[in-house]
Each structure stands twice: as structure tokens, then as C-alpha cells.
Amino acid sequence: MYRVVSESGSGGVLVxxxxxxADGVAPSAAPQTLTEAEFHAYVLDEEPDATRWVWDDTAxxxxxxxxxxxxxxxxxxxxxxxxxxRNSELTADSGLARAAPTQWDGASAIADASAVAPATLFDFFxxxxxxxxxxxxxxxxxxALAEFTRQMDAVATSAEPAGLRLxxxxxxxxxxxxAEMQFAGLPWRTDIHAQxxxxxxxxxxxxxxxxxxxxxxxGQIRTALGDPVLNPxxxxxxxxxxxxxxxxVTSTRAWELQELTHPVIAPLLEYxxxxxxxxxxxxxxxxxxxxxxxxxxxxxxxxxxxGRWAAKGGGALQLPKQVRGAVVADDGWKLVVADAAQLEPRxxxxxxxxxxxxxxxxxxxxxxxxxxxxxVETRDQAKIAMLGAMYGATSGxxxxxxxxxxxxxxxxxxxxxxxxxxxxxxxxxxxxxxxxSPRPGERWLATQAQAYDPAxxxxxxxxxxxxxxxxxxxxxxxxxQGSAAEWALCWMAEIRKALLVLGVQHPQPESTGAAxxxxxxxxxxxxxxxxxxxxxxxAERVEQVVALIHxxxxxxxRxxxxxxxxxxxxxxxxxxxYADAK
DNA sequence: TCTGCATGCAGC
DNA sequence: ACGCTGCATGCAGA
Numbered sequence: 001m002y003r004v005v006s007e008s009g010s011g012g013v014l015v016x017x018x019x020x021x022a023d024g025v026a027p028s029a030a031p032q033t034l035t036e037a038e039f040h041a042y043v044l045d046e047e048p049d050a051t052r053w054v055w056d057d058t059a060x061x062x063x064x065x066x067x068x069x070x071x072x073x074x075x076x077x078x079x080x081x082x083x084x085x086r087n088s089e090l091t092a093d094s095g096l097a098r099a100a101p102t103q104w105d106g107a108s109a110i111a112d113a114s115a116v117a118p119a120t121l122f123d124f125f126x127x128x129x130x131x132x133x134x135x136x137x138x139x140x141x142x143x144a145l146a147e148f149t150r151q152m153d154a155v156a157t158s159a160e161p162a163g164l165r166l167x168x169x170x171x172x173x174x175x176x177x178x179a180e181m182q183f184a185g186l187p188w189r190t191d192i193h194a195q196x197x198x199x200x201x202x203x204x205x206x207x208x209x210x211x212x213x214x215x216x217x218x219g220q221i222r223t224a225l226g227d228p229v230l231n232p233x234x235x236x237x238x239x240x241x242x243x244x245x246x247x248x249v250t251s252t253r254a255w256e257l258q259e260l261t262h263p264v265i266a267p268l269l270e271y272x273x274x275x276x277x278x279x280x281x282x283x284x285x286x287x288x289x290x291x292x293x294x295x296x297x298x299x300x301x302x303x304x305x306x307g308r309w310a311a312k313g314g315g316a317l318q319l320p321k322q323v324r325g326a327v328v329a330d331d332g333w334k335l336v337v338a339d340a341a342q343l344e345p346r347x348x349x350x351x352x353x354x355x356x357x358x359x360x361x362x363x364x365x366x367x368x369x370x371x372x373x374x375x376v377e378t379r380d381q382a383k384i385a386m387l388g389a390m391y392g393a394t395s396g397x398x399x400x401x402x403x404x405x406x407x408x409x410x411x412x413x414x415x416x417x418x419x420x421x422x423x424x425x426x427x428x429x430x431x432x433x434x435x436x437s438p439r440p441g442e443r444w445l446a447t448q449a450q451a452y453d454p455a456x457x458x459x460x461x462x463x464x465x466x467x468x469x470x471x472x473x474x475x476x477x478x479x480x481q482g483s484a485a486e487w488a489l490c491w492m493a494e495i496r497k498a499l500l501v502l503g504v505q506h507p508q509p510e511s512t513g514a515a516x517x518x519x520x521x522x523x524x525x526x527x528x529x530x531x532x533x534x535x536x537x538x539a540e541r542v543e544q545v546v547a548l549i550h551x552x553x554x555x556x557x558r559x560x561x562x563x564x565x566x567x568x569x570x571x572x573x574x575x576x577x578y579a580d581a582k
Numbered sequence: 583t584c585t586g587c588a589t590g591c592a593g594c
Numbered sequence: 595a596c597g598c599t600g601c602a603t604g605c606a607g608a
Contacts, residue, residue, distance in 0.1 A: 234604065235589060253590065276591060279602050304598060308594080315601060318592040344594090391596040398596075466595080477597035481594090530594045530598095 058175035094154035167433035185294025193326035224264035327578035339532035392473035423475025431482035494552035
């Protein structure tokens with residue numbers, strides 16, 4: 001049963017129950033207009049009944065439900081689904097994809113389209129809620145229902161409806177999980193964090209002041225360079241000063257400095273490292289982002305073109321290893337930290353149905369497996385070669401190792417090559433489940449067209465070739481990174497489903513009440529980082545949690561690749577502190 | 583003074 | 595000439 005939720009004109013909630021029939025989406029009951037409180041009661045009442053909640057934006061509806069102590073199991077996020085269907089080559093012929101941009105496309109898509117074709121601007125405003133003759137509540141609800149109908153039609157008439165259905169479900173459950181993880185928060189000990197900062201930087205200082213340890217290192221840098229007024233925070237000044245001291249450097253990047261021998265190098269690298277800690281995750285960050293012992297970043301599901309999540313604020317997806325010691329489980333609880341070992345190469349093996357590569361990764365470290373088969377000599381070489389194949393390296397050690405890899409795994413390498421060639425031609429590529437790469441922009445197309453002009457200069461041609469190869473590397477990586485993101489979504493969805501069952505088996509005490517929220521007693525997801533999850537769990541339940549995470553990985557593999565025998569082994573650690581996970 | 587771009591580095 | 599990001603800071607031009 002699907003229930004389409006939207007705002008009614010008067011600030012209430014409009015709920016329309018619908019069913020999927022052979023002819024499409026059909027209302028199964030009269031629409032209801034509810035107050036917010038009635039809506040909460042309604043969701044609580046209907047939730048056990050395998051309902052899928054259809055709404056424009058999970059981030060807009062779900063946090064309020066969570067605050068009221070209500071979890072939902074299934075959703076369909078119209079905004080995220082629209083973005084996928086609008087762009088997928090599998091639904092390119094659908095009404096949804098052929099229509100002019102609407103409010104379901106981002107504001108930027110509308111702006112782009114209206115710049116090219118003025119007529120679409122009119123279409124957009126003509127279809128805005130409230131601009132029609134019908135009353136507001138009908139218009140608002142009708143928008144969501146009409147959009148849902150278009151989406152279901154696009155899926156049903158596509159070449160791969162099953163894959164797309166899975167993709168939309170996975171993307172939508174991702175949005176639920178993102179809201180739940182933000183609600184629960186990552187346990188964060190500010191006392192430990194502060195201790196770490198003091199150890200690295202010196203006692204806390206007001207914002208805008210340089211801490212004592214940095215001041216001391218700045219002094220050493222100035223002395224070593226004989227430059228008493230040098231500002232170590234200015235890369236330009238530092239570069240000039242290094243060059244004056246006779247060092248041949250072209251930038252102040254750490255990896256370049258590491259190659260040099262000079263008294264300034266050690267303090268300068270120390271300064272950069274600690275200064276980074278201060279600006280990225282210092283006291284100011286802590287005050288801003290840690291509330292009541294929890295880090296609650298804004299996750300953005302589907303925020304990256306490949307389908308990976310992004311995050312805004314707090315740098316949640318770049319949490320440095322340096323500060324992970326502050327992530328500590330509550331008393332009596334544990335962190336179950338799980339990451340998928342060599343996820344992307346395994347995805348590539350499965351995508352290309354490369355049995356030899358799948359064999360190399362069976363039940364073990366895939367890179368070690370490649371070495372064991374004599375393809376390359378060391379694990380490090382195997383890793384560099386694989387990354388080169390997926391990123392499109394042509395030179396260096398990676399480039400040199402590629403032929404051996406191509407000889408051993410021709411199917412896998414043929415797939416990445418084909419994706420690259422497609423991109424170079426300006427063609428679209430798609431992930432396992434049907435998320436398609438964006439079309440190249442007008443500027444790219446113009447550069448390519450220009451190179452075919454008889455009057456094109458060799459510079460024009462070189463630039464066109466270079467940009468074509470850039471785009472080819474993007475599409476080459478897109479299919480692997482994007483399919484890996486789909487695996488990760490399915491993995492998390494399966495983890496969540498199993499955790500929900502655990503929660504039901506161990507019901508929360510009545511006294512907990514809504515105020516404590518749905519996560520106070522049961523194991524729950526608290527963090528996600530592309531191929532890694534953290535579950536916060538009561539100590540006595542960690543064995544069950546570890547088992548269900550493994551089982552979820554196997555299920556995710558079968559969801560995406562059926563019975564193709566590729567393993568997705570995990571590294572799992574049960575720890576008190578995130579710093580101890582690796 | 584504001585804004586946009588470049589730099590450098592954190593993550594996968 | 596190796597893919598995808600976010601963020602803080604410095605810096606130049608508006």
C-alpha cells in the first residue's frame with residue numbers, strides 16, 4: 001500500500017492512499033486532510049501495515065516524525081527518484097524524462113533549461129502549485145500524486161524495471177537512514193576531544209588566536225628560514241621564503257616538502273598538520289557541531305553525481321583519523337565498525353562478470369589474491385594497478401602495471417575501457433541499477449565540435465583530446481563508484497531492516513516514551529562513510545549485530561548481482577572507541 | 583567590504 | 595596529466 005503525503009493548503013497534511021494496478025497508480029480511498037498531530041497518529045497506526053510513504057522530500061517530513069518518536073519502514077522520495085529517472089538512459093523515452101523541467105527538477109535545472117528554451121519557463125510557472133484554478137490543497141496533493149504516477153509509469157515502461165525499482169527503493173531508504181542517523185547522532189566525547197586538542201596545540205585559546213604550540217613551531221620555521229616576519233599560514237609567503245632559502249619547490253604541499261632535506265621541513269610539516277587540526281576540527285568546530293555529546297551532520301543522500309552521499313557542514317565524510325578517538329560508545333554500549341574490503345574492485349569484477357577476478361577475491365584479500373596468482377609481485381602493486389584501472393591512470397607505476405592486469409583480467413579491464421571510450425565520445429554510461437552519468441556540458445561539446453572544424457588549430461585539437469580523455473576518466477570511474485554506492489545503499493538497507501527486527505524482538509520499555517526517541521534502547525546506525533558503517537549497540541547485543549551486518553553484505557551482493565559468485569567480505573571491529581577500529 | 587577562485591588537505 | 599567530494603583560508607579583483 002502506498003500513501004502519498006503532501007502539504008494541504010492550510011498547513012495540514014493531505015494523505016492519499018493509492019495502489020499500483022496494471023494500469024498504473026489508482027486511488028484506493030478518499031483523500032484525508034489531517035492536522036500534524038493526527039498525521040503522527042495516522043502514521044503510527046498504519047506503519048505496521050507494510051505501507052510505503054510517498055513524499056516530496058524525506059528531509060522535510062521524516063525529522064518531525066522522528067522527534068515524535070515514530071519510525072517508518074519504507075518510503076519513496078519523489079525528489080531523489082525524480083532526479084534518477086529524469087537522467088537515466090533506461091527511462092529516456094518516458095513522459096517524465098521528455099517533459100520540460102518542473103519544480104521536481106532542481107532550481108538549477110530549470111534555470112539551465114529556461115536559458116536555452118524560453119518556453120519551458122512558462123511551462124514551469126504554469127505548473128507551480130497555487131497557479132491553477134483548483135484549490136490549494138488539491139493542487140498540492142495532486143502534484144505529488146501526479147509525479148508519483150509519472151515515476152511509476154517511467155519505471156514500468158523502462159527496459160529494466162526491476163533494477164530501477166531497487167534503485168529507487170535503495171535511494172529512498174538511504175534518505176530515511178540519513179535522517180535517522182542525524183537524529184541519533186554519532187556519540188562524541190568532548191572531554192576526550194578537548195584533551196587531544198590541548199595535547200597537540202596547547203591550552204585552549206580564543207578564536208582567531210594562534211595556540212602556543214603553533215606559535216612555537218612558527219618561531220622555529222622563521223628561525224630556520226631566517227625570515228622573522230614570515231606568516232606560516234600564507235602558502236605564498238612560505239613558498240617565496242623556501243625558494244629564497246635555496247629550496248627548489250613549486251608548492252608548499254606536504255608530499256613535496258617531504259622529499260627535501262632542510263631544518264625547516266620538520267617544523268613546517270608539524271605546523272601544517274596541527275594547524276589543519278585547529279581549523280578543521282578545533283575548539284570552534286567542537287562548539288558548533290557537538291551538541292549533548294552527539295555529532296549530527298547534515299547528510300545529503302544522492303548529493304554526488306555518482307550516487308554517493310555528500311554532507312554539508314561539519315565535514316562528516318572527511319572525519320580525520322586524528323580525532324576519531326573522541327568517538328566513544330556510551331557506557332555499556334559498543335561501536336560495531338564495519339567496512340567492505342576492496343569494495344570497488346569487487347564491484348568491477350561483478351559488473352564485468354570477470355570470474356578470474358572474482359576468484360582472486362574469494363574469501364580473502366583481493367589484492368593478496370592477485371599477487372597469489374602471479375599477476376604482480378606485491379600487494380601494493382596490485383592495489384596501485386587496480387586503482388589505476390578504475391581511475392584511468394596512464395603513466396607512472398600504475399600505467400606500467402596495467403598490461404599485466406589486463407592480461408589476467410581481460411573482462412574487467414574491457415569494461416572500464418569501454419566506459420572510458422563512451423565518455424570520450426560524449427555518450428552516457430550507467431551503473432548496475434540504472435543511474436546514468438550526466439551528459440557533457442555545452443562547453444565540452446563545443447570544444448569537441450571545434451576540433452572537427454577544418455580550420456581547427458593543433459591547440460584546439462589537443463585541448464579537445466585532453467577534455468575528451470578527462471570525461472572518459474570520469475565515466476570510467478562513474479560506473480564503478482556509482483555501482484559501489486548502490487551496493488552500499490543496499491547493504492545499509494539490509495542492516496537497517498535486520499536492526500528493526502532486533503528492535504521488535506526487544507521492545508522498548510513503555511516508560512522510555514517518545515521524548516527519548518526511537519533509538520535509546522536498540523542497536524542503531526550512527527555513521528556511514530561510502531563503504532563503512534558504524535552501529536551503536538548495547539554490549540550484550542554486539543554478537544547479533546556483527547552477524548547481521550555480515551549477512552546484510554551477502555544479501556546486498558545478491559540483490560545487485562544475483563548468483564554471480566563474488567564475495568563481499570567485511571572487516572568488522574567491536575570497539576569502545578572509533579580510533580581502535582583500524 | 584564583498585565575492586569568487588586557488589590552494590591545500592581531510593575522506594572514500 | 596589518476597576518479598568523486600567539503601571545508602577553511604588566503605588572495606585578487608569587483
